[in-house]
Amino acid sequence: MDEAMENNELEVVENEPLEVPSESHSDVITYDENEEYLLEVNHLKVYFDVLGGEVKAVDDVSFALKAGETMGIVGESGCGKTTTAFSINRLLPDNGHIKGGYIKYKGKKIAEPDPEITGLMKDRKKRKLYKEKEAMMAPIRWKEIAMIFQSAMNAFNPVHTIGAQIVEAIQAHEDVSEDEAMERARNLFKMVGLPPERVTGYPHEFSGGMRQRAMIAMALACNPSLLIADEPTTALDVIMQDRILAEIKRLQKKFGISMIIITHDVSVVAETADKIMVMYAGKMMEYGNISEVFHHPAHPYTIGLLGSFPSIKGEKKKLKSIPGSPPDLVNPPKGCRFHPRCKLAKPICMEEEPPIVELSDGHWAACHFAREIYSGELKEE
C-alpha cells in the first residue's frame, strides 16, 4: 500500500479483489474498444450508511464520456445524480462508500470499492488511511475535474475575496507566483464576462448571476478536461440562466472541455447536452443520444418525465403526471424500482429487476418492456 502511495500512483494495487458486477443483467453497457473515453463509469454503486440501514443512493450506474462531449443527468431530487457526480471527484461524505464498480478517468482507475476503508470510519487508523488515499485524488481534483456547484452563494468563502480564492485554487496545483495567478484570475474574469477589476471583490458584493459566473471562472482556473456542473442555474432567473448556459457552452466549445450537467430540468439538458442519462431512485433508467431519447423514449419514467413538462412552443398539451412519489432508498421496492408508479407495470416488474436493453446504437433502457415501448407496441392509455 505504502509503495503505491509513494509513487503517487493513481492505479490501485492489482491484487485487491474487485467486486464482480452483478450478473443479474443479461446485457451490460459495453464500451467500444476502438474509442478512447475520457471518463468511464462502470456499474458504480454508492451506498450511504445511515441509522437503520443503507441508502442505496447510486445502484449500478454506467456511462462513458468522450473528450468534448456533454452529458446531462436528469432526475428528481434524491435520485442519486449529485452522488454520482460527487463520487467521480471523490467528494462523498464520510458515510458514503463506493460498494461496487469503478470509475476510470483517462484510462486510470480513480474510484473503486475499497474494503479496507469501508464501514470502519470510527477507527482512527483507518480514518488516517482513508485520508491518505483521498490525498491521491488531489492532483486530479480541480486540475483535471472541476465542478460548478449548485449554490455559488455557499460555494465561496465569504471572508476572502473571490480573486484570492481563485489564486488559492491555482497555486494549489501549479507553481506560480501570486501576481501571476492574480493576472490569470483577471483574465478568467474577462473570459466569463465579468469586469476584471472586480476580482478584489467579496462574494457578497456580487449578484447571483455574477457569483455564478465567478464560480465558472474558478472552475476553469486550472484548464480542466472535465467540468461537472451540478444544477448550475437552478437558483437563477430565466434571463440569467440563459446567459450562464450560453457562457458555459461557449467556453466548453472553445477549450474542448467535456461536461456533465446535472439538473432536474429536461429543457436545460435538451439545449446543452449531446447525451442524456435519466436516473430514478439510484438506478439508471435510460441512457443515450439526446435526440434519440427525447423522440423515442423507451422507459415509462422517461416518457412520464417528458410528458410532465410544459413548453412555450408548439401546441398546448395536457400535462401527464406521474402518480405517487419517489421511494425510500433504504428499502427500495423489489424488482423494478419504478413499478409502484408505472402505468405499464406487470407482475414481472414487481419480482425481477429489469435488464438493461440496447434499443439502438448507444441507446439503453432498463425496463422489461423497453423493446415493446420503443417499437410502439406497448403504449399508455
Added chain:
Amino acid sequence: MAEKVIINVKKLKKYFPVRGGLMSSFGSGKEQKFVHAVDNISFTIKQGEVFSLVGESGCGKTTTGRLLTRLEDPTSGHIYFHKRDIANLEGKDLKSFRRNVQMIFQDPYESLNPRLTVFSTVAEPLLVHHVGDTIDEREDLVAKALEAAELKPAMEYLHRYPHELSGGQRQRVAIARALALRPEFIVADEPVSMLDVSIRAGILNLLLDLKAKYGIPYLFITHDLSVARYMSDRIGVMYLGTIVETGESEKVIKNPHHPYTRALLSSVPVPDPDYKRERKKIKGDLPSPINVPKGCRFYPRCIFAKKGICDRKDPPVVEVEPGHFVKCHFAADIPAMDGKADEEMEEKVELGEQLLQETMNSAGNDEEEIEFV
C-alpha cells in the same frame, strides 16, 4: 357576454420604506427612500379565470399577491372585490373579506405547521371564521376539502403530521386548507416551484380541475413562463413593479410586443433537443427598485430605446390587438423593428450599454430627484 369581474385592481402601489444606516438617522435632510415594489398597476380577474403574473425575482409579483389578500397594506390605489374597495378595510370587515380569499404558498415544507395534524391544519380556517359548530361537522368539511384536493380516502390523512407526507401531499394539504372555506378567489404563489418535477404536473392539473369544477378564479404567480402558459387564460408580465404587457396567454406567448417580454420568452429553454432558439439580447441586470430609471423602466436594458423619448416619458399603455395591452412607446412597431434588429444589433446593444452606464451614474447621484407620477 359581460363576464363577472371578481377582482379589479386600479393604480395599486406599494412602496416599502428603506431603512437607512446609523448615519442617516442624524437627519442630513435626505429624503426617505423607498423600494418601489408595486408601482401603479391595474388589472382585472374575471369569474373562472386564471390570471398569471410572471417576471423575474424582485419584480413585485409576490407583493401584488400579498396585497390582494391584504397581507400587506397598499400605499395607494384600489382593489375592488365584487365592486367593493377592499384596499383599506380594517377589523371585522377585513376578516369577513379574508374568508373569501385564500392563498397557497410556495413551500409546503414551511407553510404547514409541523406540530399540527392534517385535520387541525385544514380545520383552522374553519375555527377562525366560526364555520361548523361541532367537531363532526368540521371533520366532514375537512374531509370534503381533502378529497377535493385528491387526498383520498380523507380519513387516512386526517390524523397524520406533515412529516409523514411527501412534498406533493403536503402541497395538497395546503390546497385543501385554502379550499376549506370555499373561497371566491385564490392566490397561488409559485405553488409548484419547490416540488419535484414528476409531482408538479399533478398539482397543476389539480388546480385546473378545481377551477373547472368550482369556477374559482386564481391569481397565479410564477417565474416560469411555460407553467404560466399552461395554467392561465391571461398573463401579465411584470418588470420592476409595473405590468409591461398583458393579454390572453396564447397571444402574449405567440405574439409578444414588449421588448422585455420578447427577451424573457426567448430565454426560456425548450424541452426539444432539435429546436434552435433565437436569442434576443438584453443588456445588464435588473436595476434596483429603489432608484428606478426615469421614463420607461426598461429603457436602460432595451435594444430599441430611443434617447429623448424612452428616458423621459413614462410609456403609454397601447392596445395592440383586442385585449392585448403593451406599455411601450413603440409597442406596435416592435415586432417589425425586431426583424431588422439583427443587422444593427451590435450597434443597438452598444447604445443600450451606454444608456445603462448613464443611469448607473445618475443612480449613484443622490442629488438627482426621481419623479413619480
